[in-house]
Amino acid sequence: xxxxxxxxxxxxxxxxxxxxxxxxxxxxxxxxxxxxxxxxxxxxxxxxxxxxxxxxxxxxxxxxxxxxxxxxxxxxxxxxxxxxxxxxxxxxxxxxxxxxxxxxxxxxxxxxxxxxxxxxxxxxxxxxxxxxxxxxxxxxxxxxxxxxxxxxxxxxxxxxxxxxxxxxxxxxxxxxxxxxxxxxxxxxxxxxxxxxxxxxxxxxxxxxxxxxxxxxxxxxxxxxxxxxxxxxxxxxxxxxxxxxxxxxxxxxxxxxxxxxxxxxxxxxxxxxxxxxxxxxxxxxxxxxxxxxxxxxxxxxxxxxxxxxxxxxxxxxxxxxxxxxxxxxxxxxxxxxxxxxxxxxxxxxxxxxxxxxxxxxxxxxxxxxxxxxxxxxxxxxxxxxxxxxxxxxxxxxxxxxxxxxxxxxxxxxxxxxxxxxxxxxxxxxxxxxxxxxxxxxxxxxxxxxxxxxxxxxxxxxxxxxxxxxxxxxxxxxxxxxxxxxxxxxxxxxxx
Amino acid sequence: xxxxxxxxxxxxxxxxxxxxxxxxxxxxxxxxxxxxxxxxxxxxxxxxxxxxxxxxxxxxxxxxxxxxxxxxxxxxxxxxxxxxxxxxxxxxxxxxxxxxxxxxxxxxxxxxxxxxxxxxxxxxxxxxxxxxxxxxxxxxxxxxxxxxxxxxxxxxxxxxxxxxxxxxxxxxxxxxxxxxxxxxxxxxxxxxxxxxxxxxxxxxxxxxxxxxxxxxxxxxxxxxxxxxxxxxxxxxxxxxxxxxxxxxxxxxxxxxxxxxxxxxxxxxxxxxxxxxxxxxxxxxxxxxxxxxxxxxxxxxxxxxxxxxxxxxxxxxxxxxxxxxxxxxxxxxxxxxxxxxxxxxxxxxxxxxxxxxxxxxxxxxxxxxxxxxxxxxxxxxxxxxxxxxxxxxxxxxxxxxxxxxxxxxxxxxxxxxxxxxxxxxxxxxxxxxxxxxxxxxxxxxxxxxxxxxxxxxxxxxxxx
Numbered sequence: 001x002x003x004x005x006x007x008x009x010x011x012x013x014x015x016x017x018x019x020x021x022x023x024x025x026x027x028x029x030x031x032x033x034x035x036x037x038x039x040x041x042x043x044x045x046x047x048x049x050x051x052x053x054x055x056x057x058x059x060x061x062x063x064x065x066x067x068x069x070x071x072x073x074x075x076x077x078x079x080x081x082x083x084x085x086x087x088x089x090x091x092x093x094x095x096x097x098x099x100x101x102x103x104x105x106x107x108x109x110x111x112x113x114x115x116x117x118x119x120x121x122x123x124x125x126x127x128x129x130x131x132x133x134x135x136x137x138x139x140x141x142x143x144x145x146x147x148x149x150x151x152x153x154x155x156x157x158x159x160x161x162x163x164x165x166x167x168x169x170x171x172x173x174x175x176x177x178x179x180x181x182x183x184x185x186x187x188x189x190x191x192x193x194x195x196x197x198x199x200x201x202x203x204x205x206x207x208x209x210x211x212x213x214x215x216x217x218x219x220x221x222x223x224x225x226x227x228x229x230x231x232x233x234x235x236x237x238x239x240x241x242x243x244x245x246x247x248x249x250x251x252x253x254x255x256x257x258x259x260x261x262x263x264x265x266x267x268x269x270x271x272x273x274x275x276x277x278x279x280x281x282x283x284x285x286x287x288x289x290x291x292x293x294x295x296x297x298x299x300x301x302x303x304x305x306x307x308x309x310x311x312x313x314x315x316x317x318x319x320x321x322x323x324x325x326x327x328x329x330x331x332x333x334x335x336x337x338x339x340x341x342x343x344x345x346x347x348x349x350x351x352x353x354x355x356x357x358x359x360x361x362x363x364x365x366x367x368x369x370x371x372x373x374x375x376x377x378x379x380x381x382x383x384x385x386x387x388x389x390x391x392x393x394x395x396x397x398x399x400x401x402x403x404x405x406x407x408x409x410x411x412x413x414x415x416x417x418x419x420x421x422x423x424x425x426x427x428x429x430x431x432x433x434x435x436x437x438x439x440x441x442x443x444x445x446x447x448x449x450x451x452x453x454x455x456x457x458x459x460x461x462x463x464x465x466x467x468x469x470x471x472x473x474x475x476x477x478x479x480x481x482x483x484x485x486x487x488x489x490x491x492x493x494x
Numbered sequence: 495x496x497x498x499x500x501x502x503x504x505x506x507x508x509x510x511x512x513x514x515x516x517x518x519x520x521x522x523x524x525x526x527x528x529x530x531x532x533x534x535x536x537x538x539x540x541x542x543x544x545x546x547x548x549x550x551x552x553x554x555x556x557x558x559x560x561x562x563x564x565x566x567x568x569x570x571x572x573x574x575x576x577x578x579x580x581x582x583x584x585x586x587x588x589x590x591x592x593x594x595x596x597x598x599x600x601x602x603x604x605x606x607x608x609x610x611x612x613x614x615x616x617x618x619x620x621x622x623x624x625x626x627x628x629x630x631x632x633x634x635x636x637x638x639x640x641x642x643x644x645x646x647x648x649x650x651x652x653x654x655x656x657x658x659x660x661x662x663x664x665x666x667x668x669x670x671x672x673x674x675x676x677x678x679x680x681x682x683x684x685x686x687x688x689x690x691x692x693x694x695x696x697x698x699x700x701x702x703x704x705x706x707x708x709x710x711x712x713x714x715x716x717x718x719x720x721x722x723x724x725x726x727x728x729x730x731x732x733x734x735x736x737x738x739x740x741x742x743x744x745x746x747x748x749x750x751x752x753x754x755x756x757x758x759x760x761x762x763x764x765x766x767x768x769x770x771x772x773x774x775x776x777x778x779x780x781x782x783x784x785x786x787x788x789x790x791x792x793x794x795x796x797x798x799x800x801x802x803x804x805x806x807x808x809x810x811x812x813x814x815x816x817x818x819x820x821x822x823x824x825x826x827x828x829x830x831x832x833x834x835x836x837x838x839x840x841x842x843x844x845x846x847x848x849x850x851x852x853x854x855x856x857x858x859x860x861x862x863x864x865x866x867x868x869x870x871x872x873x874x875x876x877x878x879x880x881x882x883x884x885x886x887x888x889x890x891x892x893x894x895x896x897x898x899x900x901x902x903x904x905x906x907x908x909x910x911x912x913x914x915x916x917x918x919x920x921x922x923x924x925x926x927x928x929x930x931x932x933x934x935x936x937x938x939x940x941x942x943x944x945x946x947x948x949x950x951x952x953x954x955x956x957x
Contacts, residue, residue, distance in 0.1 A: 026588045028630040034601040034621045037552055060550070061880050062525035093801075101811070105801035110866060112873030114800070131873060131880075133524045158814055165817035165839055168769040277767065280658050311599035312592075321592050324648045327655045349655060379600055386602020389621045393551035393721075394885030 034386030036419035050222030053241045056229045064230040065129040068146045072218040073119045075191035083198015085119035088211045090159050092117040092126045095150040122337045123407045132231040139240040151208040163203050174448040178282035185444035186286045189263040190339040199475040220250035225406040229399045259338040262288050265442045268462045274451035275469040281353040281449030289340030289437050292408045298421045299433035304333040305380040314363040325352045350450050354457035364440045385419045527879045529907045539741035540713025544903045546720045548889045554721035555886035556618045556628045559898040562709035563612040565682035573689020574705045576609040580649040585640045609687040612827045612899050619887045633735035650694050677776045677935035681753040711742040718894040721886030760935040772939045773844035774835035777928050782825035783900040788912050789920035795871035797821040804854045815842040827899045844938045855929045861922035875913050
């Protein structure tokens with residue numbers, strides 16, 4: 001199918017040239033296939049308390065960046081309190097047992113610094129970046145921020161209020177709703193199904209004691225890594241690491257919870273969140289994928305590049321380039337510690353909603369069936385290998401890649417071997433991984449838009465569940481506020 | 495390079511006084527912002543070239559800045575610059591639509607483009623081995639872009655979809671547009687670069703073609719290269735690929751209507767589909783690169799950057815009345831706005847927030863700025879300048895901006911000392927001059943009243 005289309009495009013192109021009687025077409029100069037860059041490998045040492053320290057010295061610019069990452073994030077949220085990891089991480093820097101929040105902010109800003117804290121699915125982190133003449137202060141301050149957060153009632157309430165306000169804004173954001181609901185469906189039965197930032201109900205309930213309990217259980221040196229990059233020597237970094245993090249006491253060896261397999265979906269499920277005022281429809285179509293440490297990660301990366309990655313890809317070609325239906329169309333492969341998702345996404349004008357879904361499903365089938373040619377494979381490999389140079393061309397990007405290694409326990413020289421792993425993949429391997437995960441028949445489809453305008457056309461894709469926007473409840477197992485808004489007795493929905 | 499008659503090399507040896515100052519002379523910080531060696535060329539057809547060796551990764555950033563933005567769109571043509579940002583990807587005599595990007599991305603490069611009020615920027619960040627490819631591609635579309643009715647129609651609908659995506663569903667999506675439309679009466683900055691659907695719908699192919707012939711010419715363009723590459727070799731490729739493109743003989747129109755001074759406060763209220771009330775205040779300020787722009791940039795840091803910033807500290811932290819605050823100067827080629835915005839927490843009104851902002855601004859006007867606060871703002875600026883040197887792409891962005899909007903690429907290094915020299919008195923002076931109510935336009939946003947109840951979207955406009 002794809003080949004024949006290419007032939008037609010080429011033929012049309014030559015026709016138009018002939019008609020215009022223009023001189024023959026010229027081509028860009030030849031460039032050799034991209035070579036993998038030389039990737040810096042961090043020096044990694046372990047302190048007596050189990051804290052791993054990864055150091056990558058770079059002296060070109062007078063900046064030092066430190067990150068403490070805890071290998072536990074939102075996936076460990078207590079089931080009744082989603083948002084705990086994020087709530088806790090938001091409070092790092094908002095006062096310690098030694099320094100007020102104002103004092104921390106003054107020190108960070110005075111050092112020309114930035115302090116960024118948060119929780120991802122598999123890690124919680126605090127990153128402090130400073131002008132390099134403040135390096136010692138940075139170690140001192142970051143250890144204080146991570147080891148001794150205060151959880152004062154005033155700060156807890158402030159962050160609670162801010163989080164509730166933010167959730168209130170997000171509730172009106174169709175993109176957020178689409179992402180959250182499709183992830184709920186794809187990750188059902190895994191620790192990744194709840195909203196990462198929590199929901200209104202849980203954020204109201206989280207207490208300082210809950211935060212302190214999470215901190216005591218997971219913020220342990222043996223469950224953490226300190227990544228140091230920038231204008232500092234390895235010796236200096238180790239000395240400061242020992243001085244400011246050596247006294248961090250843990251409870252000995254830390255073991256991650258066992259990984260349970262991600263449940264396979266039974267069949268296609270379609271959920272529409274009906275927003276009668278919408279002029280665009282947010283569209284998500286997703287299947288489960290492998291975890292980050294899976295042997296299939298590389299093959300899936302290649303397959304995702306072909307379906308909807310940054311380079312020439314099936315979805316952008318079908319929805320934007322050939323039809324001009326949408327502004328953007330892409331697919332994301334997200335691989336967490338024990339589960340993953342492969343998600344196609346776009347936002348289409350209401351009247352083109354059905355056509356956009358049809359085209360996405362069609363391209364998914366194409367990739368699954370036979371569309372993968374040797375040239376598609378080569379192009380995706382070239383992209384992924386060539387792009388590596390760009391992933392290591394700035395300090396923050398380099399620090400992020402080192403963090404990947406440390407959080408997922410990948411080999412320290414993982415990135416040096418990654419290009420060869422990508423280059424070594426065969427067409428069969430990529431196709432096998434695609435067929436294992438990408439399945440339009442079992443996809444979760446989520447639409448946020450004006451249902452009246454496309455609901456009829458939707459029935460051809462399967463049975464549809466419509467939830468009015470006003471009744472969406474991300475805390476409820478069935479995503480909906482109870483049908484009869486009776487007082488407390490009936491509130492225990494399931 | 496100099497032996498080529500048509501390739502005049504302007505190589506300026508930077509004098510020591512322009513080199514890295516850091517802020518050491520003020521006794522505040524001891525780090526130095528390293529100078530980046532900058533070379534410029536001017537081709538016979540008027541194309542300016544700015545090159546900087548930066549970084550060690552085998553990567554180079556290529557940017558072509560066309561000195562045309564939404565401020566160059568005459569009435570009825572709003573969106574033309576943005577439309578061309580799209581059309582430039584739609585093929586040439588040599589390339590089919592989107593083939594351009596395929597050549598860049600196939601080896602892992604990234605490319606995109608954006609349109610501002612002052613310029614349209616096309617950029618590629620690529621493995622260094624692909625530099626000749628990127629140069630060839632940029633020259634190809636500068637030489638003979640293909641524009642026809644069907645491509646025009648397709649891109650017009652893509653631009654409209656983009657507009658919908660940005661402003662259709664986004665909460666608070668139209669607030670800034672409203673501010674600019676009311677703060678300016680004649681300045682072309684009253685229009686957003688994203689463009690007007692009406693103007694694009696009624697535009698004809700010949701108008702679009704004429705816009706292209708005026709602005710998309712080598713003598714209105716600047717080519718920027720930053721990263722790890724051989725400058726001599728690059729200069730040869732540049733001359734080979736761009737040297738034969740014809741420049742235009744017409745002068746580029748630059749006569750922008752001057753906004754008359756504002757004489758009284760303006761207020762607009764919006765009732766939108768938002769959860770929380772919000773407001774934004776816009777104050778007229780002079781163009782970027784003027785003497786006052788440097789203390790104004792530091793004022794923006796003091797007010798809005800980091801958690802020790804004054805607005806955050808009072809509105810978010812102490813009073814807990816706002817969920818979010820920000821303050822930024824929109825620094826551009828012609829005079830623009832400095833804005834302060836806040837999204838209020840439930841139970842607080844914009845009016846309460848505005849009163850608090852006013853108290854904070856008064857503190858600047860009194861000159862009540864401790865030395866450590868100024869030092870903090872300067873250190874944050876140093877960090878920004880260091881980060882501009884941290885990747886080829888960021889370096890090229892800043893260089894292109896200096897070369898095109900500020901008309902001096904060497905500012906990239908020289909700007910370090912301009913910030914170092916700013917005093918508390920300078921900040922007090924600009925605060926008193928610009929942060930006054932008669933110079934302000936205020937947009938307040940409230941959640942729509944009740945379902946079913948209709949309300950005029952803009953209820954009050956006081957001039």
